[in-house]
Amino acid sequence: MYRALVPHVATIQDIKDETGAGDVKTFTVAIDDAEAAAGFRHRPGQCAMVSLFGAGECMISITSPPTRGPQLQFAIKNAGRVTGLLHEAEPGQKIGIRGPYGNGFPVDAWHGQRLLFVGGGIGLAPLRSVINYCLDKRELFGDIDIVYGARSPQDLCFKEELLEVWPSQPRTRVHLTVDRGDGQWQGPVGFVPAFVEEIRPAAGGTIAVTCGPPIMIKLVLAAFERLGFADDQVITTLELKMQCGVGKCGRCNVGPKYVCQDGPVFSLAELRRLPAEY
């Protein structure tokens, strides 16, 4: 039996509709077996294989930080067959969880640095894990700037944290933008990459982390370059189709690197050495 591919049975504890439109839901999940739950220790930025028995598996980033209890959270966009069926699930449903997989963010190397997080849409999910981790260990890190954009005010994920929790933390600023406003929206309107340049974050002593749709990442990376960030100061994540999560099925490689094991977190310096097959 291929033990690494056998998931832990877990129970959905809570489901939260993030956008009101039902396209992104955050699932709070507990692994049933107490020993397995205690043994599941992830680093921020790592992923897990979430499965519905009978439908299949998909790799989802763990959006809860390791600093907050044994329950795991996954913010999942309804994008395909398995995620579509997950969206139909209700609390109490049994699912499969295996992992954690991947390298996660190199948070230990960030001590004393200023942090700039730039996210778009569902791309905030992996960032949320590392943001909350850093806030839970606030004294280890410098100033934190969180830049986030979504298509509309309604599409902003994790609204409570964005609007209330994070802005009230020490030395922490949240900058929000939307592609299109609505009647109530008072904040900036525009795309994330241009918005980052308007904010003009200082490059010196700063780690810039970005995650979002591929086109946004591409433009944000260009913006970082114009702002004077060096390649090794810039961190992003890759998303490829994955099946095993353990570096064996031969699928998610970008050049010699397997995203499930060597990624999903890469510095821009590392990415530049890889073929652009992602």
Next chain:
Amino acid sequence: MSVGEQSWKPTIVAFCCNWCSYAGADLAGTSRLQYPATVRIIRVPCSGRVNPQFIVRAFQRGADGVLVAGCHPGDCHYSTGNYYARRRFLLATRFLEYLGIEPGRLWVRWISGSEGHKFATVIKEMSAALERLGPNVKLREGAL
């Protein structure tokens, strides 16, 4: 669970067109005509909707026989769907036999909405014929 030889009854999957054959089956029911209860009816818009893949899928999932039932030629609700179906199942019937499925596992019949009696008769005849053939094991999915 064990099923004795005596009590075995063939499972029939019947693809019935919405406009004629399904109405025929309905009429058989409302007329309280007796026919074997082992038939599983799947309503389709037209016999022309029945993809030959449906037949093999039914055998894979446990059917002992498959019935495709549609409107009589000339009576199709969509004018010609059953004519195309007729060609398709002329070919598919022979092809299934070529693959080694016994003749008599796939039946095609025209049953109109007023032919409740015919529906019941076809199911009775088919059931009896399948009982003589015995359970189908060919193409059957096994345990994993």
Next chain:
Amino acid sequence: MTAWLDALRDHVREFLSEPGVDVFIGYRAGRRGREVPAFLTRPEQASGLVLGPAASGALAKYVLEEAAGTTGRLGVLARGCEALSLQRLVRDLRVERERLHVVGVPCAGVADLAKLEASLGALEKVESCGERWLVTAGGNRHDVDPSQFMEERCRDCASPWPQQCNISFGQAVMSPASPDYSTVAALEALPADERYAFWIRQFERCLRCFACRQVCPACSCVECSLDLVDPPWLGREITVPAQAMFHYTRALHVAGRCVDCGQCQKVCPVGIPVALLNRKLARDIQELFDVQNPFVPGEIEPLGKFRAEDREEFM
């Protein structure tokens, strides 16, 4: 050396000099005695064109990829089966006939290279010479009888001479034969259980590599039902019922459109007699629907039309 080859090269050279021409698909010499598909884009490449018994005969399907996203004209070298394959793609609206420049050439059968290698050793060259083949293998030259080493599918070829070409070269070498349905008939004569055992034994070897589909000129769907995950008609499972579903579906989907090029069976890496499925359907189509030649693409294919008086033998 074939007499018309120079004339063919000259013609292709001219064709490639014309404006609006994208590519000419033919064969060039490969290694180990092979002749492999070649995609010529410049006139000077025409001198590298070859066509011998080692050319495998599956050029038509390349038209799909070559025509995608471009608008220019495409030249294709075509023997009988390749010409039929091109007609198939045109009838199925996969490429406009006007974009194709079909260059017909005669065929005297394709060599079964594995068989040649098994008896003569590593191949260096296979040439046509009159009615014989000259084979250089294992350092020696052999004069061989084509009928001994011809691909099985070529033995009863009904269309060795290409039809509906823009131009053709050479003269017919083989006369058309009638498809030999004796293997189909022999299988039909078996009891159902033996027939089932025969096919299951074949299907069990299937790797699901999809080579039979990929090479088939009648399999040109943009999205293949066999790839669908939802609903999983085939899915990924590899069990006998799934293998049977695969072959049953593939054969029925090309029924009435198969041109009997035999490539599906030729490319199968595990020797499944795929064409035997196609031929059964073709023979029944001929018999049931009064189709004269079931392998020649017609205006509307036999399963796309009907007659009110069609038989009802299943009643």
Next chain:
Amino acid sequence: MATPAYKIDAGRLPAVLDDLARHRQVITRMDRDGVNVFARYTGDMPSLRGNGAVSAREHFLPRMEKIHGYQLAPGEVRLSPAGPVEPAVLFGARPCDLAALELLDRVLLEGEFLDTAYQARRAATVNMALACDSAGPGCFCRSVGVSPAGTAGSDVILYPSGQALLAVATTARGAELLESLGLPGAAKDEVDRAQDACEQLVVPVAVETGPVTARLGQRLDDPYWAEASRRCLGCGICTYICPTCYCFAVHDINRGSQGARVRCWDSCMFKDFLTMAGGHNPRPTRKERFRQRFLHKLQYYPEQYGSPLCVGCGRCLDKCPAGLDMAGVIMDLGGGQ
């Protein structure tokens, strides 16, 4: 002390196979409708000429393998383990196929997450290799460091000598197995002659991978990939017959309220191998997929493990419908004639 050698006369082969099959399954090569396949020995004579149409890896990495079963009930799911692995003897695989196992071991049996199913089959299988005294038309094993008499991955090596097979153990468990069979001994000079004949065997195709691997890193945008892949049909033959390909997919198969999660072979040559929900595909055309397969074998794997991911079995040379094969690509890229 010299390793003892044993002799299996042609007439004795069935008895030896029956003996072996008494305590374990015997996987050997059989003729099925003219196709040489690896299959379980059930008393019919094996067909040991040439090589299997599909490589021996399918014994270690089956086409479909259960990961776990599941049973669903409202609010409940029960997982059941896959069945145990049977002890086996693999009889008559060629040195190339067994050398491939050592290449696969590095991927599947190293790192944080071992492929425990493969590991169990490796451990449960005694490999009796059959050295080659004749070469197939596409063989190029010597070019990738495999010998027709190579013992990598084997527990026993069998040298053909006339109609007989001479058996020499290459591992302790191979020695134990041979000893248990009660075979007559083979004379040393006969074994030496038979071994020499295999070791001296000339294989028909020769390439040089070294220079190609060194150069590939700079050749991602080489027009070669676009040109060569034009004739690729996009089928999976090369990946499925290959002894060193190991890609798989994970899939759930339902049977009503129960089913199994399985892994089955998959191919990087298929369009949907990497197509994500939403349609994005990082390797959208045949060019990228074709390039991926060859870069994996000739660049990515060698960079990590020091040798190409190829054992020169020649199957792709024989079977690719478009004449696009490993040796040809190496030569096209400057590694030989």
